[in-house]
Amino acid sequence: MAVQDGLIKVRASVRLLSKEEGGRTDPIKGGYRPNHNFFGPDSREMTVGLIDLPDGVELRPGETMDLTIAFWAWPGLVGQIHPGRRWSIQEGARLVGVGTVKDVLE
Numbered sequence: 001m002a003v004q005d006g007l008i009k010v011r012a013s014v015r016l017l018s019k020e021e022g023g024r025t026d027p028i029k030g031g032y033r034p035n036h037n038f039f040g041p042d043s044r045e046m047t048v049g050l051i052d053l054p055d056g057v058e059l060r061p062g063e064t065m066d067l068t069i070a071f072w073a074w075p076g077l078v079g080q081i082h083p084g085r086r087w088s089i090q091e092g093a094r095l096v097g098v099g100t101v102k103d104v105l106e
Contacts, residue, residue, distance in 0.1 A: 007070045009105040016097040018062035023096045027058040037088040
């Protein structure tokens with residue numbers, strides 16, 4: 001796994017939960033930096049990841065999109081990220097989305 005400038009970059013499929021599922025009410029756009037939880041619902045060990053959407057592109061609640069994410073690397077996270085790995089996307093303790101790693105980028 002390549003860690004460059006303290007970041008692990010991946011191509012991933014991200015699905016935002018709908019409002020009815022308890023997710024966000026508004027779409028995300030631009031630079032969105034939620035918490036990413038790779039260790040289960042009871043874990044407080046999370047990393048921040050930048051989801052940077054191009055200008056004019058939005059990901060709405062209930063939708064899925066393939067995109068690039070840059071995670072802040074830390075020792076407990078290295079080795080946890082690989083193709084097929086699923087994780088939770090959270091705003092604080094609230095689950096707002098789920099992701100699946102498709103590729104780890106160099």
